[in-house]
Amino acid sequence: MSQRFFKLADDVDVPHRWHLAMPRNSQGLKVDDAQFTDGKPLHIQERLRVPIEIAGKPLDFTEAGLRIPVVQVRVASMFAELAPEDVQLLPVDVEGQPDQYLILVATRLIRCIDEQASRIRLWTHEDGAPHMIGRYASVRDMRIDKAKVGSTKVLRCEGWEGPLLVSGEIKDALDRIGATGTRFEEV
Helix, strand or coil: CCCCCCEECCCCCCHHHHHHHHCEECCCCCCCCCHHHHHCCCCCCCEEEEEEECCEEECCCECCCCCEEEEEEEHHHHHHHHHHCCEEEEEEEEECCCCCCCEECCCCCEECCCCCCCCCEECCHHHHCCHCCEEEEEEECCCCCHHHHHCEEEEECCCCEEEEEEEHHHHHHHHHHCCCEEEEEEE
């Protein structure tokens, strides 16, 4: 049986949960969020901090800003153990939190969307963005071609970097440790 894969996202329906704002640098400026979802290792020298946008119950997995995974240290350790070649973990200070948190960066970018099995729409001339023509404008009911993923366990999809994808092994490990804040959708 082939490996299963899942979109891993922030479960925004957890009652009384916290919401995290965009990471900031030592000068208090928001950092470029796109770099965290590019599927490449980052070269950030300074320790970042993440403000709490809405106070509430801390979660083990939260997306700060736009899809930037912030994970509690035990979740980070699990990723480091099961997918060391696929992730980069950047220590981050979450305001007012004594627990250790890290930003989880997927360092694998793979062109793996199964275009026949997914509902995709590509940018066209009619959209008025010539530099985007031929790229994904939307991807719904996403399915991936698992053969293209190989042994990778954590990745972003080239051309549609938004969702963080994890293998069934990673999902099962998160379930086993009772990680809070996770939501999965099979792809």
